[in-house]
Amino acid sequence: MSIALGTLAAVLLAGGLLTVFARVDAASLARALRLAGPVILGLAGVAFLVIGRAGLGGMLLSGAAGWYSLGRAKARVSKPAGQRSTVRTAALEMELDHDTGVLEGFVLAGSHEQKLLSAMTLKQLLELYGELSGDSESRQLLETYLDGRFPVWRDDVKANGSDRHGVSPGSGPMTKEEAYKVLGLETGATTADIRKAHRRLMQRLHPDLGGTSFLAARINEAKDVLLSTHG
Numbered sequence: 001m002s003i004a005l006g007t008l009a010a011v012l013l014a015g016g017l018l019t020v021f022a023r024v025d026a027a028s029l030a031r032a033l034r035l036a037g038p039v040i041l042g043l044a045g046v047a048f049l050v051i052g053r054a055g056l057g058g059m060l061l062s063g064a065a066g067w068y069s070l071g072r073a074k075a076r077v078s079k080p081a082g083q084r085s086t087v088r089t090a091a092l093e094m095e096l097d098h099d100t101g102v103l104e105g106f107v108l109a110g111s112h113e114q115k116l117l118s119a120m121t122l123k124q125l126l127e128l129y130g131e132l133s134g135d136s137e138s139r140q141l142l143e144t145y146l147d148g149r150f151p152v153w154r155d156d157v158k159a160n161g162s163d164r165h166g167v168s169p170g171s172g173p174m175t176k177e178e179a180y181k182v183l184g185l186e187t188g189a190t191t192a193d194i195r196k197a198h199r200r201l202m203q204r205l206h207p208d209l210g211g212t213s214f215l216a217a218r219i220n221e222a223k224d225v226l227l228s229t230h231g
Helices: 002-021 026-050 054-076 122-134 136-149 153-159 176-183 191-205 213-227
Strands: 084-088 092-097 103-107
Touching (some): 084 176, 084 213, 092 136, 136 213, 176 213
Antiparallel strands (some): 084 092
């Protein structure tokens, strides 16, 4: 009689909890199971201990403890931070968020030094653009930012008679350190990681997909620089 009552209690408890779980969404259910699963198993183990089935009860309690520990360990594993790519020129440093495709820039030199591009008005950005007339690489990087934030900015530049976009970069060969930053990778990344990062970035920035030729060229150059050392 005691065995039947103990078993029935465990079954009813499990059934009640499962009924509740059926009413919640999958994400909530997964979170609840990390806690409720071990609890149900543990209660079943206690029930068997009460009715004198020590061996089975102990095994269920051990299983519950292991399940709970595994859940806690998984919960402690933090989600990897979103990858970011960094492109630096003499006057600008630009950072691309791989997840959102958002560009943010920081002015390194000139009258707007130490300002974030996102905090600058179009007028200020065009003033900066004029200051960069002798720095073709920084200019192209700023054009990339302006194209995303102010799609018609070139009309203002043409109206002022100072349209000089599209010139070629004048910097030297990209270093391995710069290449890792452009692709948002850690030093020593594998060939597979390099190709994966390149593919992901090109999907966001390729000119044929609405991106810019300057950043696309930098991304391709970074891939070539790193793969040349992974022969």
